[in-house]
Amino acid sequence: MQINHITDRLTDGQRQKLGEVLRFGIVGGLATVLQYAIYLALESLIPDDAGKARAQFLSSAAMTVGYVISFVFNFFASTRFTFRVKANAKKGAGFAFSHVVNYFLQMLTLNFFMWVGISRQWAPVPMFCVCVPVNFLLVRFFLKR
Numbered sequence: 001m002q003i004n005h006i007t008d009r010l011t012d013g014q015r016q017k018l019g020e021v022l023r024f025g026i027v028g029g030l031a032t033v034l035q036y037a038i039y040l041a042l043e044s045l046i047p048d049d050a051g052k053a054r055a056q057f058l059s060s061a062a063m064t065v066g067y068v069i070s071f072v073f074n075f076f077a078s079t080r081f082t083f084r085v086k087a088n089a090k091k092g093a094g095f096a097f098s099h100v101v102n103y104f105l106q107m108l109t110l111n112f113f114m115w116v117g118i119s120r121q122w123a124p125v126p127m128f129c130v131c132v133p134v135n136f137l138l139v140r141f142f143l144k145r
Helices: 003-007 012-043 052-082 089-115 124-144
Strands: none
Touching: 012 052, 012 124, 052 089, 089 124
């Protein structure tokens, strides 16, 4: 089945929303890979003899560094490419607020998954599965209103 057969049946509004979801997937995927790569690079610096609490704290710090760098990339890519809106202070504040909520959700779920026994290297995977859809809804709400 060709893609035109599917998109021809959609209204302009539905096509626009589908495009947003696809572009969000691209930008979100790149931002997630960037964040995870930074996390893994910094995670590899945690000494093997670090205690469990210290290692978990340093893992959270590594995720925070990755998150901040990914956030900057994500803001510019989301405004210009994903949602095609002009960046301004109001949209920036809404984007930042949605990411503050997302950051705390990530820290909560990351530490939960490490607490239940998932390794520090793999704990971000289920964390992203929980947080990425929530982040899409929050970002879309703040950038499109």
